[in-house]
Amino acid sequence: xxxxxxxxxxxxxxxxxxxxxxxxxxxxxxxxxxxxxxxxxxxxxxxxxxxxxxxxxxxxxxxxxxxxxxxxxxxxxxxxxxxxxxxxxxxxxxxxxxxxxxxxxxxxxxxxxxxxxxxxxxxxxxxxxxxxxxxxxxxxxxxxxxxxxxxxxxxxxxxxxxxxxxxxxxxxxxxxxxxxxxxxxxxxxxxxxxxxxxxxxxxxxxxxxxxxxxxxxxxxxxxxxxxxxxxxxxxxxxxxxxxxxxxxxxxxxxxxxxxxxxxxxxxxxxxxxxxxxxxxxxxxxxxxxxxxxxxxxxxxxxxxxxxxxxxxxxxxxxxxxxxxxxxxxxxxxxxxxxxxxxxxxxxxxxxxxxxxxxxxxxxxxxxx
Amino acid sequence: xxxxxxxxxxxxxxxxxxxxxxxxxxxxxxxxxxxxxxxxxxxxxxxxxxxxxxxxxxxxxxxxxxxxxxxxxxxxxxxxxxxxxxxxxxxxxxxxxxxxxxxxxxxxxxxxxxxxxxxxxxxxxxxxxxxxxxxxxxxxxxxxxxxxxxxxxxxxxxxxxxxxxxxxxxxxx
Numbered sequence: 001x002x003x004x005x006x007x008x009x010x011x012x013x014x015x016x017x018x019x020x021x022x023x024x025x026x027x028x029x030x031x032x033x034x035x036x037x038x039x040x041x042x043x044x045x046x047x048x049x050x051x052x053x054x055x056x057x058x059x060x061x062x063x064x065x066x067x068x069x070x071x072x073x074x075x076x077x078x079x080x081x082x083x084x085x086x087x088x089x090x091x092x093x094x095x096x097x098x099x100x101x102x103x104x105x106x107x108x109x110x111x112x113x114x115x116x117x118x119x120x121x122x123x124x125x126x127x128x129x130x131x132x133x134x135x136x137x138x139x140x141x142x143x144x145x146x147x148x149x150x151x152x153x154x155x156x157x158x159x160x161x162x163x164x165x166x167x168x169x170x171x172x173x174x175x176x177x178x179x180x181x182x183x184x185x186x187x188x189x190x191x192x193x194x195x196x197x198x199x200x201x202x203x204x205x206x207x208x209x210x211x212x213x214x215x216x217x218x219x220x221x222x223x224x225x226x227x228x229x230x231x232x233x234x235x236x237x238x239x240x241x242x243x244x245x246x247x248x249x250x251x252x253x254x255x256x257x258x259x260x261x262x263x264x265x266x267x268x269x270x271x272x273x274x275x276x277x278x279x280x281x282x283x284x285x286x287x288x289x290x291x292x293x294x295x296x297x298x299x300x301x302x303x304x305x306x307x308x309x310x311x312x313x314x315x316x317x318x319x320x321x322x323x324x325x326x327x328x329x330x331x332x333x334x335x336x337x338x339x340x341x342x343x344x345x346x347x348x349x350x351x352x353x354x355x356x357x358x359x360x361x362x363x364x365x366x367x368x
Numbered sequence: 369x370x371x372x373x374x375x376x377x378x379x380x381x382x383x384x385x386x387x388x389x390x391x392x393x394x395x396x397x398x399x400x401x402x403x404x405x406x407x408x409x410x411x412x413x414x415x416x417x418x419x420x421x422x423x424x425x426x427x428x429x430x431x432x433x434x435x436x437x438x439x440x441x442x443x444x445x446x447x448x449x450x451x452x453x454x455x456x457x458x459x460x461x462x463x464x465x466x467x468x469x470x471x472x473x474x475x476x477x478x479x480x481x482x483x484x485x486x487x488x489x490x491x492x493x494x495x496x497x498x499x500x501x502x503x504x505x506x507x508x509x510x511x512x513x514x515x516x517x518x519x520x521x522x523x524x525x526x527x528x529x530x531x532x533x534x535x536x537x538x539x540x541x
Contacts, residue, residue, distance in 0.1 A: 147478075147479060147480070147494075150477075150478040150479075151477045151478055151479060151494065154476075154477040154478045154539060154540070155477060157537065157539060164537050164538070165410060168409050168410055169406060169407065169409060169410065171409070172409050172447065173409045173412060173446060173447060174409075174412075174414040174415075174538065175414075175444065175446050175451075175453060177446035177447060177449075177451060178446055178447050178448070178449050178451070179409070179446065179447040182447075277453070277454050277455060277456075278439050278454045278455075278456055279480060280437060280456070280472075280480070280482065280483070281482055282480055282493075283482075283493030283494070284479055284480075284493065284494055294494070294495070297476075297477065297494075297495045297509065298495040298496050298508070298509060299509065300509060301508060301509040301510075301511075302509070302511055303511035303512060306476070306509065306511045309509070310477075
């Protein structure tokens with residue numbers, strides 16, 4: 001029976017050939033587990049899209065109602081708390097795994113020629129996922145959302161020349177209002193996910209186009225010197241994507257999803273109080289992935305220097321990350337044979353962790 | 369009988385140009401109204417309204433150098449709704465009896481300030497900005513002193529406008 005259906009399709013569209021073409025990609029054999037983060041991210045994105053679509057059955061993007069509809073979803077919809085929890089913890093996990101994936105690519109030098117464009121496409125995805133996280137935080141409609149919207153569009157207003165316009169455009173007007181929520185909603189639910197859906201295939205297509213490239217340990221048998229481009233063209237051994245690599249991908253996906261599910265069921269998503277613009281002792285808090293930037297904002301006092309923390313340092317950081325494959329152009333891949341890049345990377349990660357750890361602490365009130 | 373592009377290179381160029389032009393025309397035609405809807409907020413005037421704060425005689429009785437937080441409610445048009453925007457007015461009387469009407473928004477990035485009575489300072493819970501009771505920056509990253517609401521006196525009643533003085537870029541609010 002199944003055979004017949006398969007033959008019916010093969011006669012017309014060559015389905016088996018198509019599936020074999022997709023599944024047969026050769027993957028370098030040794031680093032299997034290190035290569036699972038990419039598919040893990042694709043998996044997490046699908047989870048976000050699916051849970052997000054069904055959250056929309058209840059959510060209302062209107063400032064006085066957004067928080068209450070989220071509250072209703074969590075407390076009065078059957079298993080709504082789990083759905084909401086998966087969406088929240090899935091988002092956190094996605095941002096964390098993105099950082100892991102980026103670090104892995106960075107330290108193993110996988111962004112080097114001929115894979116520069118993969119890195120750039122990946123950076124586009126990274127930037128968008130961070131904005132998706134921030135806009136999601138705003139959509140809850142609680143007190144933190146209200147202040148996050150205000151703080152972030154004030155940050156945006158410090159972009160030279162066009163800052164004031166950007167601020168009005170993202171707010172949809174001069175006040176934080178109905179239109180602000182509607183704009184953020186459209187950006188979070190339609191605009192950015194569609195860009196992600198466009199860039200994931202580009203990212204994967206580019207990876208497949210350049211073929212079997214991997215970490216330095218895949219090329220131990222090669223007699224060629226390290227600075228020879230040809231050395232990195234053929235790994236010592238490869239395995240097909242299906243089932244060898246997908247088997248590992250699925251095990252990792254299951255493990256990570258189990259953690260997300262556990263966090264969703266036991267911790268859920270905290271909704272917090274309704275926004276109160278009149279509150280006198282409310283201290284807004286950012287999500288963990290924004291704390292490093294939050295800490296940065298505490299420095300650079302005064303009128304002339306504020307632009308460093310709101311615009312120059314973050315955009316310079318992103319620019320350097322985008323341009324990384326064009327800055328570091330050596331052919332050496334092993335992290336042990338390019339100590340400068342490795343040490344800089346480790347220092348940057350330590351700085352990020354340090355800023356994140358102290359970023360949650362308000363600086364001045366601690367001195368009271 | 370039309371020629372195929374394989375017969376004539378000029379025909380091929382012509383077709384390529386026409387394909388490109390059609391795409392460009394449709395793309396621009398769709399992009400113009402999209403740009404219009406995105407940029408529309410830039411062409412809207414801010415709805416500036418007055419709200420009552422209280423009698424000037426009552427306000428003059430507050431203790432000097434002790435901020436009093438009084439909420440005002442602006443009824444403004446926002447998009448297709450008329451909404452009430454509750455905002456805090458921080459009334460401060462200095463030793464000469466002059467009244468100041470500050471906003472409780474930090475001038476750094478707009479977080480709500482806390483009044484710490486023991487320190488006689490406004491503190492920003494977000495990035496550690498510090499202001500003294502008369503709104504001067506005494507620590508942290510804020511680039512300017514506290515915003516002061518535009519206000520006027522009308523038959524003994526203080527009216528507040530949803531606009532800050534000396535704020536050309538309309539920050540905060």
